[in-house]
Amino acid sequence: MSTSAMTGSPPRTEPAQDPPPPRDIPSGRRTWRQALRRDWQVYSLALLPILFFLVFRYLPMIGNVIAFRRFQPGGSILGEDWVGLRYVDMFLSDPAFWQVFRNTLWMGFLTLLFCFPVPIVLALLLNEVRRTALKRFVQSVSYLPHFLSIVIVAGITMQILASDGPVNHVLATFGHDPIRFIQEPEWFRTIYVGSEVWQTAGWGTILYLAALSTIDDDLYEAARIDGANRWQQTWHVTLPGIRPTMMTLLILNIGTFMAVGFEKIMLLYNPLTYPTADVVSTYLYRTGIESNSFSYAAAIGLFEAVIGLVLITSANQMSRKTVGTSLW
Numbered sequence: 001m002s003t004s005a006m007t008g009s010p011p012r013t014e015p016a017q018d019p020p021p022p023r024d025i026p027s028g029r030r031t032w033r034q035a036l037r038r039d040w041q042v043y044s045l046a047l048l049p050i051l052f053f054l055v056f057r058y059l060p061m062i063g064n065v066i067a068f069r070r071f072q073p074g075g076s077i078l079g080e081d082w083v084g085l086r087y088v089d090m091f092l093s094d095p096a097f098w099q100v101f102r103n104t105l106w107m108g109f110l111t112l113l114f115c116f117p118v119p120i121v122l123a124l125l126l127n128e129v130r131r132t133a134l135k136r137f138v139q140s141v142s143y144l145p146h147f148l149s150i151v152i153v154a155g156i157t158m159q160i161l162a163s164d165g166p167v168n169h170v171l172a173t174f175g176h177d178p179i180r181f182i183q184e185p186e187w188f189r190t191i192y193v194g195s196e197v198w199q200t201a202g203w204g205t206i207l208y209l210a211a212l213s214t215i216d217d218d219l220y221e222a223a224r225i226d227g228a229n230r231w232q233q234t235w236h237v238t239l240p241g242i243r244p245t246m247m248t249l250l251i252l253n254i255g256t257f258m259a260v261g262f263e264k265i266m267l268l269y270n271p272l273t274y275p276t277a278d279v280v281s282t283y284l285y286r287t288g289i290e291s292n293s294f295s296y297a298a299a300i301g302l303f304e305a306v307i308g309l310v311l312i313t314s315a316n317q318m319s320r321k322t323v324g325t326s327l328w
Helices: 003-007 028-038 040-045 047-068 086-092 095-115 117-128 132-147 150-160 166-173 185-212 217-225 230-255 262-268 271-277 280-290 294-322
Strands: none
Touching: 028 040, 040 047, 047 086, 047 294, 086 294, 095 117, 095 185, 095 230, 095 271, 095 280, 117 132, 117 185, 117 230, 132 185, 150 185, 150 262, 185 230, 185 262, 185 271, 217 230, 230 294, 262 280, 280 294
16 A cells, blocks of 8 residues: 555645757758858858859850751851751761770770879889888979970970980890881870870879878788788788779779870871871861861760760779779
Protein backbone atom coordinates (compact mmCIF):
# COMPACT_ATOMS: atom_id res chain seq x y z
CA MET A 1 0.00 0.00 0.00
CA SER A 2 1.32 3.41 -0.91
CA THR A 3 2.01 6.13 1.63
CA SER A 4 -0.78 8.37 0.28
CA ALA A 5 -3.35 5.60 0.76
CA MET A 6 -2.19 5.00 4.36
CA THR A 7 -2.42 8.66 5.32
CA GLY A 8 -5.58 9.34 3.37
CA SER A 9 -4.09 12.30 1.52
CA PRO A 10 -4.54 12.62 -2.22
CA PRO A 11 -1.52 11.59 -4.32
CA ARG A 12 0.78 14.32 -5.50
CA THR A 13 1.09 14.85 -9.19
CA GLU A 14 4.12 16.38 -10.88
CA PRO A 15 3.34 19.64 -12.66
CA ALA A 16 3.17 19.21 -16.41
CA GLN A 17 6.19 20.66 -18.19
CA ASP A 18 5.45 23.09 -20.97
CA PRO A 19 6.80 22.02 -24.39
CA PRO A 20 9.87 23.93 -25.50
CA PRO A 21 9.11 26.88 -27.69
CA PRO A 22 9.57 26.23 -31.40
CA ARG A 23 12.99 27.21 -32.68
CA ASP A 24 13.09 30.02 -35.15
CA ILE A 25 14.65 28.42 -38.21
CA PRO A 26 15.74 31.08 -40.63
CA SER A 27 14.66 30.70 -44.19
CA GLY A 28 17.14 29.83 -46.94
CA ARG A 29 17.01 33.34 -48.36
CA ARG A 30 17.82 34.87 -45.01
CA THR A 31 20.67 32.44 -44.36
CA TRP A 32 22.13 33.10 -47.80
CA ARG A 33 22.00 36.83 -47.23
CA GLN A 34 23.62 36.51 -43.83
CA ALA A 35 26.40 34.34 -45.25
CA LEU A 36 26.95 36.79 -48.09
CA ARG A 37 27.02 39.74 -45.72
CA ARG A 38 29.40 37.98 -43.35
CA ASP A 39 31.83 36.54 -45.95
CA TRP A 40 31.49 38.98 -48.83
CA GLN A 41 35.27 39.31 -49.13
CA VAL A 42 35.60 35.58 -49.82
CA TYR A 43 32.78 35.58 -52.37
CA SER A 44 34.27 38.60 -54.11
CA LEU A 45 37.44 36.59 -54.80
CA ALA A 46 35.39 34.11 -56.83
CA LEU A 47 33.68 36.82 -58.88
CA LEU A 48 36.40 37.28 -61.50
CA PRO A 49 36.96 33.53 -62.11
CA ILE A 50 33.20 33.03 -62.50
CA LEU A 51 33.00 35.90 -64.99
CA PHE A 52 35.99 34.49 -66.87
CA PHE A 53 34.37 31.08 -67.29
CA LEU A 54 31.02 32.60 -68.22
CA VAL A 55 32.48 34.88 -70.90
CA PHE A 56 35.23 32.67 -72.33
CA ARG A 57 33.93 29.15 -71.66
CA TYR A 58 30.15 28.97 -71.48
CA LEU A 59 28.93 31.77 -73.73
CA PRO A 60 31.05 30.54 -76.70
CA MET A 61 29.21 27.21 -76.44
CA ILE A 62 26.28 28.93 -78.12
CA GLY A 63 28.39 29.08 -81.27
CA ASN A 64 28.23 25.29 -81.56
CA VAL A 65 24.88 25.76 -83.25
CA ILE A 66 26.65 26.68 -86.50
CA ALA A 67 27.70 23.02 -86.73
CA PHE A 68 24.11 22.44 -87.79
CA ARG A 69 23.58 25.67 -89.75
CA ARG A 70 25.20 27.18 -92.82
CA PHE A 71 27.43 30.01 -91.63
CA GLN A 72 28.73 32.71 -93.93
CA PRO A 73 31.15 35.46 -92.85
CA GLY A 74 29.30 38.74 -92.59
CA GLY A 75 25.93 37.08 -92.07
CA SER A 76 24.10 36.05 -88.92
CA ILE A 77 26.39 35.05 -86.08
CA LEU A 78 24.32 31.90 -85.52
CA GLY A 79 24.19 30.88 -89.16
CA GLU A 80 21.74 31.34 -91.98
CA ASP A 81 19.97 28.07 -92.86
CA TRP A 82 19.45 24.89 -90.89
CA VAL A 83 21.26 21.97 -92.54
CA GLY A 84 21.04 19.33 -89.81
CA LEU A 85 23.83 16.73 -89.80
CA ARG A 86 25.20 17.66 -93.21
CA TYR A 87 28.62 18.74 -91.92
CA VAL A 88 28.80 15.76 -89.58
CA ASP A 89 28.28 13.43 -92.54
CA MET A 90 30.93 15.36 -94.47
CA PHE A 91 33.75 14.83 -92.01
CA LEU A 92 32.69 11.28 -91.16
CA SER A 93 33.02 10.38 -94.84
CA ASP A 94 36.25 12.34 -95.35
CA PRO A 95 39.37 10.09 -95.44
CA ALA A 96 41.59 13.08 -94.59
CA PHE A 97 39.72 13.59 -91.32
CA TRP A 98 40.19 9.99 -90.22
CA GLN A 99 43.90 10.23 -90.93
CA VAL A 100 44.02 13.33 -88.73
CA PHE A 101 41.91 11.56 -86.09
CA ARG A 102 44.33 8.61 -85.98
CA ASN A 103 47.27 11.01 -85.64
CA THR A 104 45.51 12.68 -82.72
CA LEU A 105 44.92 9.36 -80.97
CA TRP A 106 48.55 8.36 -81.45
CA MET A 107 49.86 11.69 -80.23
CA GLY A 108 47.54 11.73 -77.22
CA PHE A 109 48.40 8.16 -76.29
CA LEU A 110 52.17 8.72 -76.52
CA THR A 111 51.92 11.98 -74.57
CA LEU A 112 49.93 10.29 -71.80
CA LEU A 113 52.22 7.25 -71.80
CA PHE A 114 55.42 9.25 -71.25
CA CYS A 115 54.41 12.60 -69.77
CA PHE A 116 52.24 11.17 -66.98
CA PRO A 117 54.66 8.74 -65.25
CA VAL A 118 57.86 10.79 -65.67
CA PRO A 119 56.90 13.43 -63.02
CA ILE A 120 56.03 10.63 -60.59
CA VAL A 121 59.40 8.96 -61.07
CA LEU A 122 61.22 12.29 -60.80
CA ALA A 123 59.35 13.16 -57.59
CA LEU A 124 60.19 9.78 -56.05
CA LEU A 125 63.86 10.22 -56.94
CA LEU A 126 63.98 13.76 -55.55
CA ASN A 127 62.29 12.55 -52.39
CA GLU A 128 65.21 10.18 -51.79
CA VAL A 129 67.86 12.89 -52.18
CA ARG A 130 69.19 13.90 -48.76
CA ARG A 131 71.59 16.67 -49.80
CA THR A 132 69.54 19.87 -49.80
CA ALA A 133 71.80 21.75 -52.20
CA LEU A 134 71.70 18.97 -54.81
CA LYS A 135 67.95 18.60 -54.44
CA ARG A 136 67.34 22.32 -54.97
CA PHE A 137 69.64 22.38 -57.98
CA VAL A 138 67.85 19.48 -59.67
CA GLN A 139 64.48 21.03 -58.90
CA SER A 140 65.50 24.38 -60.37
CA VAL A 141 66.91 22.81 -63.53
CA SER A 142 63.84 20.63 -64.05
CA TYR A 143 61.35 23.45 -63.34
CA LEU A 144 62.99 26.00 -65.65
CA PRO A 145 61.59 24.75 -69.01
CA HIS A 146 58.04 25.25 -67.76
CA PHE A 147 58.58 29.01 -67.58
CA LEU A 148 59.82 29.21 -71.16
CA SER A 149 57.42 30.25 -73.89
CA ILE A 150 56.25 27.54 -76.27
CA VAL A 151 57.78 29.61 -79.08
CA ILE A 152 61.16 29.47 -77.34
CA VAL A 153 60.84 25.73 -76.68
CA ALA A 154 59.96 25.10 -80.32
CA GLY A 155 62.84 27.32 -81.47
CA ILE A 156 65.33 25.50 -79.24
CA THR A 157 64.05 22.15 -80.49
CA MET A 158 64.38 23.16 -84.14
CA GLN A 159 67.87 24.60 -83.64
CA ILE A 160 69.12 21.49 -81.84
CA LEU A 161 67.68 19.14 -84.47
CA ALA A 162 68.55 21.24 -87.54
CA SER A 163 70.66 19.76 -90.32
CA ASP A 164 73.66 21.74 -89.03
CA GLY A 165 72.62 21.54 -85.39
CA PRO A 166 74.40 19.95 -82.41
CA VAL A 167 72.73 16.55 -82.78
CA ASN A 168 73.82 16.15 -86.41
CA HIS A 169 77.32 17.36 -85.53
CA VAL A 170 77.55 14.56 -82.96
CA LEU A 171 76.28 12.07 -85.53
CA ALA A 172 78.83 13.33 -88.05
CA THR A 173 81.68 12.59 -85.62
CA PHE A 174 80.61 8.94 -85.69
CA GLY A 175 80.48 8.94 -89.50
CA HIS A 176 76.69 9.15 -89.77
CA ASP A 177 75.01 11.22 -92.44
CA PRO A 178 72.90 14.18 -91.27
CA ILE A 179 69.28 13.42 -90.49
CA ARG A 180 66.55 15.91 -91.36
CA PHE A 181 64.61 15.45 -88.16
CA ILE A 182 62.19 18.32 -88.72
CA GLN A 183 61.36 17.26 -92.30
CA GLU A 184 60.98 13.52 -91.68
CA PRO A 185 57.40 12.45 -90.77
CA GLU A 186 58.56 9.39 -88.80
CA TRP A 187 60.53 11.59 -86.37
CA PHE A 188 57.82 14.10 -85.55
CA ARG A 189 56.04 12.16 -82.80
CA THR A 190 59.33 11.45 -81.05
CA ILE A 191 60.31 15.12 -81.25
CA TYR A 192 56.97 16.34 -79.96
CA VAL A 193 56.69 13.90 -77.05
CA GLY A 194 60.34 14.45 -76.09
CA SER A 195 59.89 18.21 -75.97
CA GLU A 196 56.70 17.78 -73.92
CA VAL A 197 58.48 15.60 -71.36
CA TRP A 198 61.35 18.08 -71.11
CA GLN A 199 59.01 21.04 -70.66
CA THR A 200 56.40 19.57 -68.27
CA ALA A 201 58.14 16.90 -66.20
CA GLY A 202 59.75 19.22 -63.68
CA TRP A 203 56.66 21.29 -63.06
CA GLY A 204 54.53 18.18 -62.59
CA THR A 205 56.74 17.01 -59.74
CA ILE A 206 55.58 19.93 -57.56
CA LEU A 207 52.20 18.34 -56.91
CA TYR A 208 53.70 14.94 -56.21
CA LEU A 209 56.34 16.35 -53.85
CA ALA A 210 53.57 18.16 -51.99
CA ALA A 211 51.63 14.89 -51.74
CA LEU A 212 54.74 13.05 -50.54
CA SER A 213 55.19 15.56 -47.72
CA THR A 214 51.77 14.60 -46.29
CA ILE A 215 52.64 10.90 -45.79
CA ASP A 216 53.06 10.06 -42.10
CA ASP A 217 56.65 9.10 -41.17
CA ASP A 218 55.26 6.52 -38.73
CA LEU A 219 54.18 4.44 -41.72
CA TYR A 220 57.77 4.23 -42.93
CA GLU A 221 58.96 3.40 -39.43
CA ALA A 222 56.41 0.59 -39.14
CA ALA A 223 57.46 -0.72 -42.57
CA ARG A 224 61.13 -0.73 -41.53
CA ILE A 225 60.27 -2.60 -38.35
CA ASP A 226 58.50 -5.21 -40.45
CA GLY A 227 61.68 -5.60 -42.51
CA ALA A 228 60.64 -3.74 -45.66
CA ASN A 229 63.44 -2.42 -47.85
CA ARG A 230 63.36 0.89 -49.73
CA TRP A 231 61.63 -0.56 -52.77
CA GLN A 232 58.98 -2.25 -50.63
CA GLN A 233 58.43 0.96 -48.68
CA THR A 234 57.94 2.84 -51.94
CA TRP A 235 55.51 0.26 -53.27
CA HIS A 236 53.43 -0.25 -50.12
CA VAL A 237 53.66 3.19 -48.43
CA THR A 238 54.71 5.94 -50.85
CA LEU A 239 52.66 5.06 -53.91
CA PRO A 240 49.41 4.43 -51.96
CA GLY A 241 50.00 7.76 -50.20
CA ILE A 242 50.09 9.74 -53.44
CA ARG A 243 47.48 7.62 -55.26
CA PRO A 244 44.66 10.21 -54.91
CA THR A 245 46.87 12.85 -56.51
CA MET A 246 47.92 10.45 -59.24
CA MET A 247 44.35 9.53 -60.10
CA THR A 248 43.17 13.14 -60.11
CA LEU A 249 45.91 14.18 -62.55
CA LEU A 250 45.32 11.07 -64.65
CA ILE A 251 41.63 11.94 -65.03
CA LEU A 252 42.53 15.50 -66.06
CA ASN A 253 45.08 14.23 -68.57
CA ILE A 254 42.59 11.79 -70.06
CA GLY A 255 40.09 14.65 -70.36
CA THR A 256 42.57 16.54 -72.55
CA PHE A 257 43.50 13.42 -74.51
CA MET A 258 42.09 14.79 -77.77
CA ALA A 259 43.30 18.35 -77.21
CA VAL A 260 46.92 17.71 -78.12
CA GLY A 261 49.12 20.80 -77.92
CA PHE A 262 48.02 23.00 -80.80
CA GLU A 263 50.63 25.75 -80.41
CA LYS A 264 53.69 23.52 -80.33
CA ILE A 265 52.54 21.38 -83.24
CA MET A 266 51.81 24.49 -85.28
CA LEU A 267 55.35 25.73 -84.64
CA LEU A 268 57.06 22.41 -85.32
CA TYR A 269 55.20 20.84 -88.21
CA ASN A 270 55.31 21.57 -91.94
CA PRO A 271 53.61 20.12 -95.03
CA LEU A 272 56.23 17.37 -95.23
CA THR A 273 55.26 16.06 -91.79
CA TYR A 274 51.47 16.27 -92.24
CA PRO A 275 51.08 12.46 -92.49
CA THR A 276 52.06 12.06 -88.82
CA ALA A 277 51.94 15.59 -87.38
CA ASP A 278 48.55 16.87 -88.48
CA VAL A 279 46.05 16.55 -85.59
CA VAL A 280 42.43 17.60 -85.13
CA SER A 281 43.28 21.03 -83.70
CA THR A 282 45.62 21.97 -86.56
CA TYR A 283 43.20 20.53 -89.12
CA LEU A 284 40.45 22.69 -87.61
CA TYR A 285 42.67 25.77 -87.89
CA ARG A 286 43.41 25.20 -91.56
CA THR A 287 39.82 24.25 -92.36
CA GLY A 288 38.04 26.93 -90.36
CA ILE A 289 40.39 29.92 -90.44
CA GLU A 290 42.33 29.50 -93.66
CA SER A 291 39.55 27.96 -95.78
CA ASN A 292 36.63 29.84 -94.15
CA SER A 293 34.68 26.59 -93.63
CA PHE A 294 33.49 27.60 -90.18
CA SER A 295 30.46 25.32 -89.99
CA TYR A 296 32.50 22.29 -91.04
CA ALA A 297 35.17 23.14 -88.48
CA ALA A 298 32.52 23.67 -85.78
CA ALA A 299 31.09 20.20 -86.46
CA ILE A 300 34.53 18.61 -86.07
CA GLY A 301 35.22 20.63 -82.92
CA LEU A 302 31.90 19.54 -81.41
CA PHE A 303 32.74 15.92 -82.23
CA GLU A 304 36.11 16.32 -80.50
CA ALA A 305 34.48 17.90 -77.43
CA VAL A 306 31.97 15.07 -77.12
CA ILE A 307 34.76 12.49 -77.21
CA GLY A 308 36.67 14.42 -74.53
CA LEU A 309 33.57 14.57 -72.34
CA VAL A 310 33.02 10.81 -72.69
CA LEU A 311 36.66 10.10 -71.87
CA ILE A 312 36.82 12.24 -68.72
CA THR A 313 33.44 10.97 -67.49
CA SER A 314 34.44 7.34 -68.03
CA ALA A 315 37.81 7.86 -66.35
CA ASN A 316 36.13 9.53 -63.38
CA GLN A 317 33.66 6.65 -62.95
CA MET A 318 36.39 4.01 -63.25
CA SER A 319 38.55 5.82 -60.73
CA ARG A 320 35.66 6.10 -58.28
CA LYS A 321 34.88 2.39 -58.51
CA THR A 322 38.46 1.09 -58.43
CA VAL A 323 40.37 3.35 -56.04
CA GLY A 324 37.62 5.51 -54.50
CA THR A 325 39.02 8.78 -55.85
CA SER A 326 37.18 11.00 -58.31
CA LEU A 327 36.77 14.63 -59.34
CA TRP A 328 33.03 14.68 -58.73
